[in-house]
Amino acid sequence: MVRLPLTAEQLAAGKRLGAQIRQARGDLTLGDVAQAAGISPETLRKIETGRLATPAFSTIAALARVLPLSLDQLAETCLARDDLENIG
Numbered sequence: 535m536v537r538l539p540l541t542a543e544q545l546a547a548g549k550r551l552g553a554q555i556r557q558a559r560g561d562l563t564l565g566d567v568a569q570a571a572g573i574s575p576e577t578l579r580k581i582e583t584g585r586l587a588t589p590a591f592s593t594i595a596a597l598a599r600v601l602p603l604s605l606d607q608l609a610e611t612c613l614a615r616d617d618l619e620n621i622g
Contacts, residue, residue, distance in 0.1 A: 554603070
C-alpha cells in the first residue's frame with residue numbers, strides 16, 4: 535500500500551494536536567503518560583512534536599482517557615470547522 539504525502543492542513547492539524555496533548559500533560563512525565571496510555575514514549579514524543587501528524591484513533595482515545603481531554607476537544611483541534619459541520 536502506498537501512503538500519500540500528508541497535506542499542509544494535515545501537518546498543521548498534527549502540530550495543533552501535539553501542542554494540545556503536551557499542554558494537557560502538564561507536569562506529568564512523558565514516560566508516565568505513555569505507560570498509562572499503553573503506547574511507547576517515542577510515539578507520544580512524535581505526536582507531541584507533530585512528527586506523527588495522523589496517529590491512530592486508538593492511540594488518541596487512549597491519551598484522551600489518561601489526560602484531561604475529551605475526544606470532542608481533540609476533534610475540534612484536528613478537524614477544520616467546516617469538516618465538523620458537514621458531518622451528518
